[in-house]
Amino acid sequence: MKKNWPLWEVFVRSKNGLEHRHFGSLHAADADMALENARDVYTRRNEGVSIWVVESKNITASNPENNGELFEPAQDKIYRHPTFYDLPDEVKHM
Amino acid sequence: MKENLYKYILGIADNSLVLGQRLGELCGHGPSLETDIACTNISLDLFGQVRSYYQYAAKIKGNNATEDQIAFLRKEREYLNVLLVEQPNTDFAYTIGRQFLFDIYHFLFLTELQKSHDLNLAAIAKKSLKEVSYHRRFSSDWIKRLGDGTEESKRRIQEALDSLWTYTDELFHQTEADKIMVSKNIGVDTPTLKETYYTEVQTILSESTLEIPESKWFQKGGKDGIHTEHMGYLLSDLQYMQRTYPNMEW
Numbered sequence: 345m346k347k348n349w350p351l352w353e354v355f356v357r358s359k360n361g362l363e364h365r366h367f368g369s370l371h372a373a374d375a376d377m378a379l380e381n382a383r384d385v386y387t388r389r390n391e392g393v394s395i396w397v398v399e400s401k402n403i404t405a406s407n408p409e410n411n412g413e414l415f416e417p418a419q420d421k422i423y424r425h426p427t428f429y430d431l432p433d434e435v436k437h438m
Numbered sequence: 439m440k441e442n443l444y445k446y447i448l449g450i451a452d453n454s455l456v457l458g459q460r461l462g463e464l465c466g467h468g469p470s471l472e473t474d475i476a477c478t479n480i481s482l483d484l485f486g487q488v489r490s491y492y493q494y495a496a497k498i499k500g501n502n503a504t505e506d507q508i509a510f511l512r513k514e515r516e517y518l519n520v521l522l523v524e525q526p527n528t529d530f531a532y533t534i535g536r537q538f539l540f541d542i543y544h545f546l547f548l549t550e551l552q553k554s555h556d557l558n559l560a561a562i563a564k565k566s567l568k569e570v571s572y573h574r575r576f577s578s579d580w581i582k583r584l585g586d587g588t589e590e591s592k593r594r595i596q597e598a599l600d601s602l603w604t605y606t607d608e609l610f611h612q613t614e615a616d617k618i619m620v621s622k623n624i625g626v627d628t629p630t631l632k633e634t635y636y637t638e639v640q641t642i643l644s645e646s647t648l649e650i651p652e653s654k655w656f657q658k659g660g661k662d663g664i665h666t667e668h669m670g671y672l673l674s675d676l677q678y679m680q681r682t683y684p685n686m687e688w
C-alpha cells in the first residue's frame with residue numbers, strides 16, 4: 345500500500361514567533377493524511393505548534409551539478425559580509 | 439476498601455490496558471511506517487491513562503498494592519474489560535474497525551465521566567479527553583478511507599465491522615458495581631449513551647459508503663471477567679515479564 349503513496353515534505357514551527365523548519369518527509373495518500381502522519385511521526389515529543397506539508401514533487405530543487413556556477417562565486421567575496429564595520433558598544437545582539 | 443469503586447475503576451482502565459496492548463503488538467509490524475507510529479502513539483496514550491487509573495485503584499486497595507501488581511498480576515477472570523478490545527488485530531481493517539467502535543464510545547464516556555463526583559476520575563477523564571478526541575479522528579478518517587477506498591479495502595473493513603458488531607452492545611452493559619457507582623453520581627450511566635453512540639457510528643459508516651451491520655444477538659461477559667479465547671494469549675504476553683522475573687523494575 346505504501347508504494348502507491350506519494351512523498352510529502354514536512355515543515356514544523358517549533359514555537360510561535362519562529363519560522364517553520366524542514367523536519368523530514370513521509371508517505372501519505374493525500375494532504376489530510378500527510379498532516380496526521382506528520383503529527384504522529386514528527387511532533388509526538390512536543391516538537392511543534394504548527395505543521396505544513398507539501399508534496400515533494402511540488403518542490404523545485406537546485407541541481408548539485410550546478411553548484412560551481414551557483415555558489416562558488418560567493419566564496420571569495422568576503423566584502424559582502426558586514427565584518428568591516430566597528431560596532432558601537434551600545435549595539436547588542438549583533 | 440471501597441470494593442465497588444475499585445471494580446469500577448478497573449472496568450474503565452482495563453479497556454485501555456487491553457486495547458493498548460493490542461495496538462502495541464503492531465510496533466514494528468504496522469502496514470506502513472507512518473501508521474505503525476500512529477497506532478503505537480495511541481497505545482502509549484492509553485497506557486498513560488491506565489497508569490493514572492491504576493495508581494488511584496492501588497491507593498484504594500491499600501496493603502502496599504502497586505499499579506504494576508494490578509496491571510500484571512491478576513488472573514484472567516479478574517480483568518474487567520469489554521470483549522471488543524481484546525479481539526485480535528487480524529488485519530488493518532480489524533485494527534481500525536475495533537479502534538473506531540471503541541473510540542466513539544470512549545469519547546462519549548469520558549465526556550460524561552468529567553462530571554463525576556469522584557474528583558480523581560473527573561480529572562483523569564478531562565486529561566484523557568484530548569487524546570481520545572484525536573484517536574476518534576484518526577480511526578474515523580481511516581474508516582472513511584477504507585470504506586470509500588478500493589474494492590478490496592471496502593470488502594475488508596465491512597467484514598471487520600460485521601464481525602466486531604456483536605461486541606458493541608456490551609459497551610453499555612452495567613455490572614452491579616456500575617449501577618451502584620451511578621447511584622452515587624460517580625459512574626456514568628452508560629445506557630443513556632447508547633442511542634448517541636449508534637447514531638454517530640451509523641453517520642460515519644454511511645459517509646464511508648458502508649452498510650450498517652446487523653446482529654441478532656450480542657456477546658457480553660468481559661465486564662464480569664468472562665473473556666473470549668483470545669484473552670489468555672494476550673495476558674501471557676502482557677504478564678510474561680512479571681511472571682518470569684517477579685518484582686522486576688526498569
